[in-house]
Amino acid sequence: MKPNLTTLGKVFDRVDAMSVNCFDQNIAVPDISFDNLDIVRIAGEPHPLRPVAQRSISNRLGIPYPYLTRCPSDVQAMNLNHWIKHEKNDQLLFRFDGQEVRAVFTTKYIPVDNFEVMERLDSLGYKPETPVQCHLDTEFMSLSIPDGAKAFDINGDKFKPGISISNSEVGLASLSIAAFVLRLVCTNGLVAKSDVSASYRHVSTKILGEFPIVMDKVSLELGAQREQFRLSLESRVDNPESTLASFNRQFALNGGEKDAVEWAWPQEAGETMFNVVNTYTRAAQKEDLPAESSFRLSRVGGNILGMLN
Template sequence: MKNGRTLVSLAQELERQLNSKKDLVVPSALMRHDTDDTGQTRLVVEETGGPARYGVTPLARRQLADKLKIPYAYFERMRSEQPVLLDRNVNTWLQSDDDRRMLRTLDGNVRAVLSDRYRRLDNYDLAESVLPILQRLPEVRFESVELTETRMYLKVVTPQLKHEMSPGDVVQAGVVVSNSEVGHGTLSVQPLIYRLRCLNGLIVPDFSLHKTHVGRSIGNVADTITVFKDDTLQADDKAFFLKVRDVVEAAVSEATFLQAAQKLQKTLRIPLTGDPVKTVEVLANRYALNEQERAGVLRHLITDADLTGYGLVNAVTHYSQDVDDYDRATEFEALGGRLIELPQSEWKSLAEAA
């Protein structure tokens, strides 16, 4: 499993961000886009006290382009080659747009441009609610926690629940809680299988909770700006966080764990009878792996010398430890979970690739 930061470091950064972030719901007509000669972009917002200038992160640029229906490749070309043209395009569409946007800011930068219906389920509130629940799990270990630009992850293992896949090959039960504050996915709670031999994590898609960040429109005055600070973001989500507790407990129940472990165990009986190189090629094409990722999965498959479906699943999850980007590494852990759910016909196309 990909290593992250310490739990103390996560708590410190969440608290720092709590004191630095600010949310605004802004009519498009009260925003202006400004690009300097170096290609740095800013959003100028006409706030009550006068114009306020915010930097714009790459993710927020992409979301702004999407909201205004400007192809992102063209947006970026204008930013680097014709910044005046970019500002003219963006500002023309902003001024003709009746929509209100939620701007999520941190450290003086717009980090997300979202709909005014976006429902905030924030990392600090989630951590405050779910960490005590996780800490009460039997013999709990926080194997990996991280806070990236787009998501927070809490990955824990409770070794009391374990299952032997084959002699000496033991897996343990766990759970993954993740969330995005910037419109990059749902809040989710998913079971985790942790393999002791290789320290691989596999995220199980079944038995999971997903909560979309969609709610009612905030405010109804078209020409005013609404500023939300963190003390106003708590009440709506208390009931939901109680549901999170129930799903966490279900995710690490004996029944859930054994059902998932048995699905993984069935892949031991799937021989890879074709060409391993072709098998990984089919996998890469099906799940959009790049050349480096394909080579990494193949390397683990050959090195571990386990030419079965089980070996392929473990090659995928083992490769996650080699990936620099934590978000992408987690996607490989989730891909392992998707593979154990494949029907026999799809396994056949992988196993017999030639």
């Protein structure tokens, strides 16, 4: 789903469609074997392993994933089949999408699905026509809800603060809530550095019950974002491109994320930290980015903004 503004109802429909063939199953460890890193057999039946599932089972068995990807198929199978016999749990939780395995966890892990998040928002009174910004794919969801009542202007630029909710059904990140600011001129969305934003490991569904409390706490931070943007406009940067390269290293951006920053810079070029911050939020809109990378770039922009004082 593209990052431009859409509605909560359309996001709900997309989440619903993506979940149609998804289910979970506890699998007895003795029933698990591998043809290679791409195929796991469950009681003899082959199932494709998606990349996230490959990484999670490799980490679970203590085998470095980069090493496995460089091995020939028979060596992959030898390593995986050897170490699965040493798995200390009797069962593992497999998350399926049809016949494909999308993630592997221990049975103590209690996933929070995107569908549950959407239902919680509905129960809190958010209507289907509510405008939202969303990055969504099979691995990650970032959903931001601007609040028009708290909009503000800075030097003619219009901003709408709000709430950002992120979640990964396959374990890439915890369910979290943070402050969000939307720059209306280009629909750049910034996920703010936050002192009270909540993040919960998926060992309980506690956060779903605490949504109203957490969202109220996060909303108290929104007023501070206006002052941070003012500071960014007043903060000169002698060599912006060198500054971007430094932040890329500091926040350990991957190759695709760095390419997105390079793509965004000409559109936001200038000599202040405002331009630097908005380069990262613009980069989050690049078409071919995974949803997780789009969220990370928006968060990097927020982290940089939060450094200003």
